[in-house]
Amino acid sequence: MRMKEMVRRTGVHERLLRYYEQQGLLAPRRLSSGYRVYSEADVETVRRIRCLLTAGLPTALIARVLPCVRSDGDRLVPTCPDLVAELRRERERITAAIAELETSRGILDDVITAAPHLLAEERHEAVPAVPAAHAA
């Protein structure tokens, strides 16, 4: 199938399908015209890509993970021994990222709660009366 049909089948925008290919996640056959020709397997691959992206994996890792998983309904099952270890590392990276964000939020909380009176005044001054003639 060509691009238009692939977009319909996957629900993924044409621009993204090209991006996945550019990242080495897809390798559709090419016609002499240069047009891409996708297979049924490619449709399934796109579903896996979406799943892994949602899981927060970077495209570079997805490219390595893709040949090491099989689909079981809407679940992905690892088929390579090294893969699980790699995914564990990725999980640790995400855990670390969460910790950093929580720290950032904590600092902001301190700043926000330190001057509630200023926030109240600012709110009062920031809402001047709108002339009726200019109101939408």
Place this chain on the structure above:
DNA sequence: GTTCTGACA
């Protein structure tokens, strides 16, 4: 009309 590549927001 459909798809391609490249570039920019």
Place this chain on the structure above:
DNA sequence: TGTCAGAA
């Protein structure tokens, strides 16, 4: 990721 331009 979304969108547009210019070419085939």
